[in-house]
Amino acid sequence: MLKNVMIISTSESFAIKSMEQKLIAVEISAYQVVARTTEIGSNIDRAGLIVLYLDERMAAMTASLQNMLSYLNDKLYESNKMLIIIAKRKDYEIAMRYISEDFILQFFDRPMNMEAFVQTIFEYMNDGERNIEDVGGKKKEAEDTESADGENAPVKRRMTADMVAVRKRRILLVDDDASYLRIIRNWLKDGYDVGVASSALQAIMWLAKNDVDLILLDYKMPVCSGAQMFAMLQNDSQTKTIPVFFLTGNSARDDVMEILKLNPEGYLLKTFDRKALLTRLEEFFEFR
Numbered sequence: 001m002l003k004n005v006m007i008i009s010t011s012e013s014f015a016i017k018s019m020e021q022k023l024i025a026v027e028i029s030a031y032q033v034v035a036r037t038t039e040i041g042s043n044i045d046r047a048g049l050i051v052l053y054l055d056e057r058m059a060a061m062t063a064s065l066q067n068m069l070s071y072l073n074d075k076l077y078e079s080n081k082m083l084i085i086i087a088k089r090k091d092y093e094i095a096m097r098y099i100s101e102d103f104i105l106q107f108f109d110r111p112m113n114m115e116a117f118v119q120t121i122f123e124y125m126n127d128g129e130r131n132i133e134d135v136g137g138k139k140k141e142a143e144d145t146e147s148a149d150g151e152n153a154p155v156k157r158r159m160t161a162d163m164v165a166v167r168k169r170r171i172l173l174v175d176d177d178a179s180y181l182r183i184i185r186n187w188l189k190d191g192y193d194v195g196v197a198s199s200a201l202q203a204i205m206w207l208a209k210n211d212v213d214l215i216l217l218d219y220k221m222p223v224c225s226g227a228q229m230f231a232m233l234q235n236d237s238q239t240k241t242i243p244v245f246f247l248t249g250n251s252a253r254d255d256v257m258e259i260l261k262l263n264p265e266g267y268l269l270k271t272f273d274r275k276a277l278l279t280r281l282e283e284f285f286e287f288r
Helices: 014-024 037-046 063-079 089-095 114-125 161-166 178-188 200-207 226-234 253-260 274-285
Strands: 004-009 029-034 049-053 083-087 104-109 170-174 193-197 214-218 244-248 266-269
Touching (some): 004 014, 004 037, 029 037, 049 063, 083 089, 083 114, 089 104, 104 114, 170 178, 170 200, 178 193, 178 274, 226 244, 253 266, 266 274
Parallel strands (some): 049 083, 083 104, 170 193, 214 244, 244 266
């Protein structure tokens, strides 16, 4: 993972400078970009994690800010990156009208607990495999419980030992049905690092920048079908060894035989439930 943090804000204030310095102290680089779509688009690829700092000037929710948040949400989807939001709680709730909760690693209420902020980023960037004390940062257990009045308490997605253990198992979901993508991603996101693509072209572009352990590929997609994408993967030395499970909504024997003739790793009927999918994936990865 890229150990760069992109901080989006209106300007490079004292608070932003302080964040950058604290992160540098634990061997994580950070850079600030102005909250504009052009700046975000030009700089997001080199970031491993995004931080959105909503100060008073950004809290007015102007049309340009709404557009920026919608654009950021699209870029998070395309690049499979996570977001930390720092804001007053009411501003965070408004921003979440434009940002999918699937992309939120953590929310910090302002004024922020800086030690908890740095600890969260350090753990995420290092997959829980390093201790912050080892790089000179003074470790302090971040408080997960809210104070009596509910202020300054981070809303955190807990990183359990099991989640860290499987973090390196990365799955790419490819399907032209956006609703189906969201459902399956939600089923998998706690146990796997999940990428999503709504077309074969988007998937190929994603694979050019990311490694993956398994592809779940819709067999019937418009423009470029799953079978055509599978052929492209097989003809490229960089992707031919990636295991592929086809996803199909048709259980008819002739259709299943048509899939099996392509010799994929396997196939899954779209009628599966969450438990059946997780069980199948656990079986697949058990000896790999």
